[in-house]
Amino acid sequence: MSELFFLPHWPVQANVIPWYAVLLLVALLAGEAASRLRLPRILGWIIAGIALGPSSFNILDRAALNGLRGVLEIAVGLVLFELGQRLDVRWLRRNPWLLATSVLESSLAFAAIFAVLLFVGAAPLLAATAAAIGIATGPAVVLTLVKQLRAQGQVSERMLALTALNNAYAFLLWSLLFAWLHAEYRGGWLEVAGHPLYLIFGSLALAALLAAVTLALLTALGRRTDAQFVCLIALVVLAVSAATMLKVSVVLTLLAYGTLTRAFDRDRRFVSLDFGRTGQILVMLLFGITAASLDLSLLPAGAAAAAALIAARYAGKAIGVFALARPSGLSLRKASLLSLGLMPMSGVALILARETSDSYPELGPALVTVVLSAIVMLELLGPLLANFAIVHAGEVAEEA
Amino acid sequence: MENLVFGQSAPLTMGVELELQLVNTRDCDLTRGASDLLAVVERKPHPGEIKPEITESMLEMSTSIHTRHDELLVELRQIRDVVLAAADRLNIGVAGGGAHPFQHWSERQIFENPRFKRLSDLYGYLAKQFTIFGQHVHIGCPSGDEALYLMHAMSRYVPHFIALSAASPYYQGVDTAFDSSRLNSVFAFPLSGRAPFQRRWEEFQAYFNRMQGFGIVGSVKDFYWDIRPKPEYGTIEIRVCDTPVTVERAAALAAYAQALARYLLVERPHATGEEVYDVYSYNRFQACRFGLEAEYADPHTQQKSSLREDIVATLNALTVHARELDAEEGMENIADCVNVSGNDARWMRENYAKSRSLPDLVWRQADRWRGEGR
Numbered sequence: 001m002s003e004l005f006f007l008p009h010w011p012v013q014a015n016v017i018p019w020y021a022v023l024l025l026v027a028l029l030a031g032e033a034a035s036r037l038r039l040p041r042i043l044g045w046i047i048a049g050i051a052l053g054p055s056s057f058n059i060l061d062r063a064a065l066n067g068l069r070g071v072l073e074i075a076v077g078l079v080l081f082e083l084g085q086r087l088d089v090r091w092l093r094r095n096p097w098l099l100a101t102s103v104l105e106s107s108l109a110f111a112a113i114f115a116v117l118l119f120v121g122a123a124p125l126l127a128a129t130a131a132a133i134g135i136a137t138g139p140a141v142v143l144t145l146v147k148q149l150r151a152q153g154q155v156s157e158r159m160l161a162l163t164a165l166n167n168a169y170a171f172l173l174w175s176l177l178f179a180w181l182h183a184e185y186r187g188g189w190l191e192v193a194g195h196p197l198y199l200i201f202g203s204l205a206l207a208a209l210l211a212a213v214t215l216a217l218l219t220a221l222g223r224r225t226d227a228q229f230v231c232l233i234a235l236v237v238l239a240v241s242a243a244t245m246l247k248v249s250v251v252l253t254l255l256a257y258g259t260l261t262r263a264f265d266r267d268r269r270f271v272s273l274d275f276g277r278t279g280q281i282l283v284m285l286l287f288g289i290t291a292a293s294l295d296l297s298l299l300p301a302g303a304a305a306a307a308a309l310i311a312a313r314y315a316g317k318a319i320g321v322f323a324l325a326r327p328s329g330l331s332l333r334k335a336s337l338l339s340l341g342l343m344p345m346s347g348v349a350l351i352l353a354r355e356t357s358d359s360y361p362e363l364g365p366a367l368v369t370v371v372l373s374a375i376v377m378l379e380l381l382g383p384l385l386a387n388f389a390i391v392h393a394g395e396v397a398e399e400a
Numbered sequence: 401m402e403n404l405v406f407g408q409s410a411p412l413t414m415g416v417e418l419e420l421q422l423v424n425t426r427d428c429d430l431t432r433g434a435s436d437l438l439a440v441v442e443r444k445p446h447p448g449e450i451k452p453e454i455t456e457s458m459l460e461m462s463t464s465i466h467t468r469h470d471e472l473l474v475e476l477r478q479i480r481d482v483v484l485a486a487a488d489r490l491n492i493g494v495a496g497g498g499a500h501p502f503q504h505w506s507e508r509q510i511f512e513n514p515r516f517k518r519l520s521d522l523y524g525y526l527a528k529q530f531t532i533f534g535q536h537v538h539i540g541c542p543s544g545d546e547a548l549y550l551m552h553a554m555s556r557y558v559p560h561f562i563a564l565s566a567a568s569p570y571y572q573g574v575d576t577a578f579d580s581s582r583l584n585s586v587f588a589f590p591l592s593g594r595a596p597f598q599r600r601w602e603e604f605q606a607y608f609n610r611m612q613g614f615g616i617v618g619s620v621k622d623f624y625w626d627i628r629p630k631p632e633y634g635t636i637e638i639r640v641c642d643t644p645v646t647v648e649r650a651a652a653l654a655a656y657a658q659a660l661a662r663y664l665l666v667e668r669p670h671a672t673g674e675e676v677y678d679v680y681s682y683n684r685f686q687a688c689r690f691g692l693e694a695e696y697a698d699p700h701t702q703q704k705s706s707l708r709e710d711i712v713a714t715l716n717a718l719t720v721h722a723r724e725l726d727a728e729e730g731m732e733n734i735a736d737c738v739n740v741s742g743n744d745a746r747w748m749r750e751n752y753a754k755s756r757s758l759p760d761l762v763w764r765q766a767d768r769w770r771g772e773g774r
Binding site: 085088091094095097152153154157223262267268328329331334395 | 425426431433435436486491512757759760
C-alpha cells in the first residue's frame, strides 16, 4: 500500500468537539455583526445556525447535529431554571391580575391557533395538541434578550413572568392532550389518567426536593458567589438527568425548581443568579443548534397557513394582555409592547412538536408542516419583535 | 433680574420631602421603575405629592403643610401606603436609607426630563453618583429676614440632624466607616455647603442676582446648600438628613426642627454672626463620620462636648416648645434614638452583622419601611 500512515484518512474523521468550536465561532461573529446593525445578537446566532445546518450549507449535517444534542439538555435546563427563578410567587399573590393575564393570554392564544388549524383541515385532537405547543413563548429568547439589554421595567419583568407561566401551561396541556392521543390510538384509561398526573406531580415533587436540597447546600456554602455558581450548575445538570430518568417533565421540573428555590429562600441565602460566561456559551450553542435543526424545506408549503397561525396567536396573546392591563397596573402602551414581547416561539416548542410528530408519524404531514413553518418564521421574527418591545419600552440599560 | 420675593407662609408650619429607593425583589439592587410606578400612582387619589427624581431608581414623596406632628405622621403613612400598594402590583421594593448599600452608580439611568438631562450633561458622573436619598424638612417663616435669621441660627444644629438621621453607612458595597456617607457625595457639587452669611433679604437677593448674572444659577434650586431658603414656599429647607429607615423617624425629625425653630424664634438664645461657621465643617464631618458618638464644638460657648450631650441638652431646652406644639411624641422618638436605640446607621450595621449580606439588609430596610420587621 502506498498510503502514508501519517496522513489523515479522507474525509477526516472528527468527533463532536470541533463542531462545537466551529458553531461557536461562526455564531460569535454573526452575533457581533448583528449587534453592529443594531439587531439583537441572538438573531446572529440563529442565522449562523441556519447557515451551517443541513437546510443550507450542510456544514453541520444531521449526524453532527445529533452528536451536539447532548449539550442542549443542559442549556435548556439552565435557561428554564433561571426563568423559573425570575418568577416571583409573591408577586402573583399580591397582583392576582397578573396571574389572570397569563391564564387569559394563554387560553386565547390556544383557542386562536386551534381555530386556524381546524380551518386548514387538521383533526381536532391534533389541532389541539399543536395549539398547546403554540401557547409557549420562547424562554431562551426572552431571558437572553432581557439579560443582554440589562433591561428592567414592567415590560421586561412581565415578559419573563408570563413566559415562565405560559411554558408551564403549554406543557401541562400538551401532556394531557398527548395522553388523550394515547387513549385514542393505544392503551387503556389508566394511562390517560395516570400519565399526566404522574408528569405534573412527579415533576413538582422532584422540583421541591431539589429546591430543598439546593437551599440546604447553599446554607452550608455561605453567600459566596463562585461557590454558589458551581453548586447550581451541578444541581441543574443533575435535575435534568433526574427528570429524564424518572420520565417526568424536564420543562416543568426545571421551571418549578427555579421558582421554588426562590420561594423557599426565606432567609435569602441565594446571592444572585448569574450563569455568566459559561451560561452564555451554552445559550449560544442552544440557539445555534436549534436553528440548525430547523427544516426550511417545509417553508414554501406551510408559509401561508403558518402566517395565519402566527397572526391568530398574536391576536390571542394581545387581547389577553390588553384586557387585563389596567387592573394589573400596566399602561396600554406598555401592554401593546408586552404582547409583542410574547411572540417568540422556539426551543421548547420545537422539542414538543418533534416529540408529537415522532410518536405519531401517521398524523399526517400537513399539521407538522404548518407548525414547523410557524416555528421557523417566529425563530427569526420573535427575537426582533421582543427586542423592539424592550427597546421601545425604554427599559434598556444605557450602556447595554 | 428676577425679583426674589419671599412668599407668605404661616410661621412654624412644616412639610417633609422624602427620597425613596426603588429596588428589585430578586437581589435587592436598585431598579428602574419610577416611570412605571408613577403611572400607577397617578390614577390613585392620595394626599401630598409623589414625584420623579433624577434617576429612574428614585421616587420623591412630599407632604402637604402641617402644624402638628401627629397629623404629619398620619399623612406620611398614607402616602407611603399608596406608594407601597402600587409598588406591590409592579413587584418593586421600596426602602428608606440614605444610600443604596451596594448599587453601582454607573448602572443608573437619568429620568427623562429636561432639567435632569441638563444636570446630567453638566455634572457627568456626579449626577449619577447623586443617587442618594435625603429627607428635606421645610419650616415656614414669617418673612425673608426671619428666614435668614433662622437659617443661620439653625446651622449650629446641622450636626444634630445629620447624626439623628444618618442611614448610609454602606456605599458601593463597603462599610464607609461613616454613619452618613451620603453627604460626602453632596460635597462634590460646587454650590454645596453653607449659605453665605447675610441677615437681610435684600442682601440675599442682591447675592442671588449677582450669581444669576454670571449665569451660575437659574433659581434657588441650583444651590445645594445644607439649609437654604425657599422663597416660593416662604420656608427654609433643611437638607442634611438621610432618608430614615422608617416614616416615624422622618416625622420626628420634622417635629424636632419645628420645636427648634420655635425655640430659636421665641427665645433668640444665641447672637448669630459669621463665627457660627468657624467650626461648621468640623462639626459636620464629625457628625457624618461618627454619628451620635461625634465630638461637638460649640461656636457660641467655645466649649467642646459630645454631640450626644448637646442633643440631650437641646431636647431639654425644647421641652416647653414641644409641649406648645403638641410634638411630644416626636421628641420621644428623638430621645429614644439618642439615649437607647441609636440611629438607623447603627441599626443597619447590627443587621448586616447578623447575615453578612447587603441584599438581605436592603430587604430588612424594605420591611421596616412598610412598618414591619425590627
